[in-house]
Amino acid sequence: MVSKVKTPEDDSIEILKGVLSERRKYKQFYNRIANDLLTQTELFIEHQGNPLVLTPLNLDSYTDSAEEASQRKQSLIGLYTPNNDKLPFVQLEMMRKHNGLVVCPSCGEPGRPRTLDHYLPKDIFPELAVLLLNLTPMCDWCQGEKLTGYLTEDGQKRYIHPYFDEVNQPLFSISFSPPFATPSIGLSVKNELPEALSSLVKSHLKGVDFLTRFKEYFKTRYISVLRKAQKCRQPVEIGFRQTLRLLLEMEEEKSINSWDAVLYRSILENDELMEYLENSALPENL
Known part of the structure; x- marks a missing residue:
């Protein structure tokens, strides 16, 4: 983002x-x-x-x-x-x-x-x-x-300005719905954002058609996440949670709201999904 x-x-x-x-x-x-x-x-x-x-x-x-x-x-x-x-x-x-x-x-x-x-x-x-x-x-x-859009239908500011708006914080999360082997996803703007920024983030995400694009990206990236989860179950590997935290830290160096940073952060914040990835049977032939 x-x-x-x-x-x-x-x-x-x-x-x-x-x-x-x-x-x-x-x-x-x-x-x-x-x-x-x-x-x-x-x-x-x-x-x-x-x-x-x-x-x-x-x-x-x-x-x-x-x-x-x-x-x-x-x-x-x-x-x-x-x-x-x-x-x-x-x-x-x-x-x-x-x-x-x-x-x-x-x-x-x-x-x-x-x-x-x-x-x-x-x-x-x-x-x-x-x-x-x-x-x-x-x-x-x-x-x-x-294109030439800059206002919402009700006449409000539609897009975040990356020079001026204070957006160096997590703005939204990905939500995951079972089955976790092939989850469906949605978006959830962070509750702690001020109301004006929350509304702006929502209109911005909609305006650049973020979710449609991220869904395609997610198909490939989630297979990689499953493979990492499987590999981390080997005795010589570090834990999956620690692996994700390290990956998140690297991605946040690029941008706190880069696609992979959002993905790894959202997974770490989802206890049900983490339980699946750390302890449940994963798909075969990954």
Whole structure:
């Protein structure tokens, strides 16, 4: 699941000012919008991207026709795909290819995320298209599920922001239903979470279609767990519980809510399942 991510090294406002200073085409438009664009950026930073506070700029206010407003919207969005000699090409490449992550910070799936997601979508907030703090590393699947969503059906914040939200704690557990040889699974948000964070975690998990994806992953990983349980019954092996704790510790180094960390932690927290794995007859031909 979600990880807290270090903010980009470059100053978002200074990069934006540099982008604006490079504009030659549509100079009149950029001169008109520059102050409000910077104010919008400062508001985003002050309120940590909270979509309940931010309202998209009305581009009609900076253009002379609806057609021109539509065209300049595309100009703003186009700033996200600069030539390699323009800002923020280098910064975006670093964020995509050298982010130091080994799991997706949006869902916790293993693997380095190599795409960037606009937390507030650039199609709705084109003025934030190159705001570094609005760009977060994300796996392809999460990005495909999130698309331009950012609010729940009842108008609340839908997704966790990995730069700003305090999520460096276990957020949810996997529940297991017998038979434990081939259990079915579900999700349970941690009871100790504050109400607002609990609601946000639920909407985030639903928004990235976490459970559907984790079920497929679980099929393979649980066979590995069963094999470990079987192996740990040999006299020369350490106990299964200790093995899981060691595995959990290693996985938490990647992210406290990485998929395997969530899996091992959930198994350890489930007394009935642990009793089965430590003492009951396990499936043959593992």
